[in-house]
Amino acid sequence: MATIQQTQTARPRQEATEAIRRAWTQExxxxxxxxxxxxLAVLSAIHRAPHSTADAIVASVREELPTITMQSVYVVLADLTNIDMLRKFEPPGTPALYETRTGDNHHHAFCIRxxxxxxxxxxVGEAPCLIPSEHHGMxxxxxxxxxxxxxxxCQQEIDREIVAQNTTLS
Amino acid sequence: MATIQQTQTARPRQEATEAIRRAWTQExxxxxxxxxxxxLAVLSAIHRAPHSTADAIVASVREELPTITMQSVYVVLADLTNIDMLRKFEPPGTPALYETRTGDNHHHAFCIRxxxxxxxxxxVGEAPCLIPSEHHGMxxxxxxxxxxxxxxxCQQEIDREIVAQNTTLS
DNA sequence: TAGTTATTATGAACAATTCACAATAAAAAG
DNA sequence: CTTTTTATTGTGAATTGTTCATAATAACTA
Known part of the structure; x- marks a missing residue:
């Protein structure tokens, strides 16, 4: 049976290599x-599990640094987002998610279930959505x-549920 | 001097006509x-000022119904959003905004200043963004x-500020 | 190795939104 | 037109995600 994983990518990333950690240090x-x-622990946690919530990030970081506080993580997230080492995005109805993949204009698909x-x-092509038809001078x-x-x-599960309902009803 | 208006459209809509109110009633x-x-008052308020926050909506509705509560407005907003009579959207870092224009797949430009x-x-064309390259089976x-x-x-104001700075500095 | 100052921790506050339940009023039934 | 039913609104409080102010700590600099 397929388990429902919240805010987790299908292909989870690996642990950050030493090279990546050095790059972070330099940046x-x-x-x-x-x-x-x-x-570094916050960056590693997000690298390991992109699209993580602040909650998930603290939990992950605490495996390495058990005493880190939620507030510190928020400070780090805000600061690293400001200098574009992290990208933050906020799907409707859920807390903000963070990822280390920045500066490549990629988008997000969000399962509402x-x-x-x-x-x-x-x-389409390079960056089509950057050229809207009317831009109000913006x-x-x-x-x-x-x-x-x-x-x-989720679609599969929904289909199964419908089949199950029809079986019991008829 | 250009005044900064929060979450306000450049061309504000008119008061809802009787025809529109009848349509809402039917829907x-x-x-x-x-x-x-x-x-009806909530719908009218949002029709008058699209992209309104819940706060702005209560304020506006209270001119007509002074005793309406914040919570009632939230209930109405959630319900009308569910049945697609309202569209809700949440720009990063601000409360949710509501509009009566629904079902036409339009997008939003947001001034971060x-x-x-x-x-x-x-x-581009009809609905280009609905066909992403890889869709993970979604x-x-x-x-x-x-x-x-x-x-x-805002760009104009920024330009003016830069000019002002250069003048005082040199 | 000590001093400076960013960073983290502590504790509290906040805004936006949602919850549980009682009071009210729209629509349906008589 | 009146009564009944039940969605809708109002009351009051709680919750979630996040931010603030300030003290303690630890990274970098000299």
């Missing part, structure tokens, strides 16, 4: 930030597309 | 809902595009 320094165990999130590369910085739907697993 | 009945003064929201019709229901940027007014 933190480049932005005038200090390289703390907390920050199990709340799973998948990355989706840009639909200068656009980004265009985030949120695809809402039912994922394959 | 409420069609969905098995009762036609109450509160519901003054939080103004504008409607944007679909970018069945899509909707694709919401959020354009983030700086609106014309």
């Amino acid at each position: 933190l320094r480049a932005h005038g930030r200090r390289v703390t165990r907390q920050r 199990c709340l799973r999130v998948e990355d989706v590369d840009c639909a 200068t656009f910085i980004s265009a985030d597309v949120l695809y809402r739907g039912i994922c394959a697993d | 409420l009945r069609a969905h098995g809902r009762r036609v109450t003064r509160q519901r 003054c939080l103004r929201v504008e409607d944007v019709d679909c970018a 069945t899509f229901i909707s694709a919401d595009v959020l354009y983030r940027g700086i609106c014309a007014d």
Whole structure:
């Protein structure tokens, strides 16, 4: 039976390699930030499980640093999001999700049943959604597309439920 | 001097005509809902000022029904959103916004400086964003595009500020 | 190795929204 | 037109996700 996993990617990422951790260290320094165990642990946790909530991130980080506080994690998340080392996005009706994949204009598919999130590369060509028809004189910085739907697993479960209902009713 | 208006459209809509109110009445009945003064007042308020927050909506409705409560408005908003008489959307970092324009797959442009929201019709052709390249077997229901940027007014103010700074510095 | 200052921890506060239940009023039935 | 039924609204409180103010800590600098 397919289990419902909340805000978890289908292909979970690996543990961050030493090379990646070195890159983070450099990027933190480049932005005038200090390289703390907390920050690296937060980045690692999100790298391991993209589209994580703040809650999930603390839980994950606490395996390594049991005393870290929720508030510290929020501070780190906000700061790293500001310097574009993290991307934050907020699907309707759920807490904010974070990912380490930044700067590539990718979008998100969101299952309204199990709340799973998948990355989706840009639909047509390069960055079509950045050129809307009427733009009211606005200068656009980004265009985030949120695809809402039912994922394959959930669709299967729904189908099974309908079959089950019909069997009992007839 | 251009004033900063929060979550307000450039071309504000008119008061709802009698015809529109009749249509709302019918649609409420069609969905098995009762036609109450509160519901019509909420719809009218949102029709008058699309992209309104719950706060703004209560304020507006209270001009007509001074005793309506925040909670009642929330109940109405949730119910009318469920039956697609309202569309709710949640730009990052601000409370949810509501509009009466539904079922036409339009998108939103959001000024990150003054939080103004504008409607944007679909970018390329009919509904391009509904056909992403990889869809992970998901069945899509909707694709919401959020354009983030700086609106014309804000850009002008920023430019003026830069000019002012340069003048004092040199 | 000590000093400086960003970062983290502590504790509380906050805003937006939702909940449980009682009072009210729209619609249906008589 | 009146009564009955039940959705809808109002009352009051709770909850969730997040942010704030300030003290303690630890990374970097000299």
